[in-house]
Amino acid sequence: MDRPAWAPDEVDMTSPSVARVYDYYLGGSHNFEADREFADRVLAELPDMAAIAQANRAFLRRAVHMLCAQGVRQFLDLGSGIPTVGTVHEVARAAGADPRVLYVDNDPIAVAHSRALLAGDDATAVLAADLTDPQRVMADPATRAHLDLSEPVAVLLVSVLHFVPDSADPAGIVRGYAGATAPGSHVVVSHASDEGGHTAASRAQNVYNRDRSPNRMRMRDTEEVTALLGDLQPVDPGVVRIPLWRPECPVGPDAQRYPGLAVVARTAERPGT
Template identity: 70%
Template sequence: MNSPDPVNRNSDARPGWVPDEIDVTRPSVARVYDFYLGGSHNFEVDREFAAGVLDVLPEMAVVAQQNRKFLRRVVQYLCAQGIDQFLDLGSGIPTAGNVHEVAAAACPGARVLYVDNDPVAVSHSRALLTDDDTTEVLAADLTHPRSVLDDPLTRRHLDLSRPVALLLVSVLHFVGDERDPAGLVRAYADALAPGSHVVITHASDIGNAAATDAQALYNRDRSPNAMRMRDTGEVEALFGDLTLLEPGVVRIPSWRPEPDSLPGRDDYPGLAGVARL
């Protein structure tokens, strides 16, 4: 299986796998996050933006890595609960340890649908997953739930009459209040079978001035996307009346940590929670 050629970090030349409609002069949330995770599918403009964030929040790369560790823990937990279908909204660019890899190891045969509206993320995901018939990629905007849920690919790949894990990992902080993120979560949850789970991780600047400064960078002109960090109560509200699992909404490293892991600091700039329908 051949993956697209990585971006030449010393050149802004357009790689052959990049769709023509992509503006390589403007940073992308998916590509910036790829850089935080040590990936190679990002451009100079993404690295420059990420460098600015790292200047004010040096731990940002560690935060992204902790988020990925949480993703592994939660997928393993969900597989142990008998969940073998995953709807990953705002999935970004696949890197090592993404949902389909963790699920394949924890519950072989699990089906994963990645959903993203970034053409680079979609193009690269499809190239990587050509030979994987348990995983599909849908180009769609998560803020239009019906277009995602009613798409023929979704209906063909997932059985919505059975429990599904809805993953909203590091994405809802890019959905402003005016777009009613809690209503979006509710719209998806209402379409899922009893026993389904909703997983959310979310940026937060509670007690962390550096995280507030990083948020300001995302809200400037020419930034990838506006960011709306939320506090614990606001993230809890995203789950609506769903039943939150223990330990509730907590700092990402503190959600059911590995026995030998360090606890999350009180100013850790990210929250996580899981709820059951």
């Protein structure tokens, strides 16, 4: 197997990666045969997976637009993946904002491509780190240098928490990031779900939980996703199916069985603020 020029030497090309598999769903070209083979197994069980990935990106765009309208100008994109059209800073700029964005991922290819793409853009920065360690991420000099944590920050956990098992305390991870931000900050979450008996989504989850999976998947229902938020205050319409979160055009009844949930929540005011 020839190594493409864009692939860092330390990357294992024989094992699939969540970031590269997602890149393949989105029609990207920065993936290997192992990623495509794994993704094709998921697509065999859930043929709509590519459309689901696109809908998830559309939710991210709507959420960023809403936050910009609320005056938020700083974004912490956790598990940001491989840059594609519609990155957070592009969306925020299209909304008329002058954003500062920190992209965080632990995939070497995602980090390398982000740094190459964003070179010379002082409003963006890239951090190689594991999102499951909020204390380390928030204390990192790159975070402190790029984001003003005395001002509101939007913490983006888009399509990543379903790869965090219960044993890693996903609610604690959300709490760790929210607690390190200023009042007026927000947390944005989208999460895979087979709620309502979505059997195709359940079968796709089983593919992720077999051998040679890039990460095991833990789907959660509305009650479980709500519990991840702790004392954060969901903005209208709360925890809903992804297409139903502030849609820009009418959606059909099938949206009620969509295999994913979305929410934007605001950090609670602290005593004395």
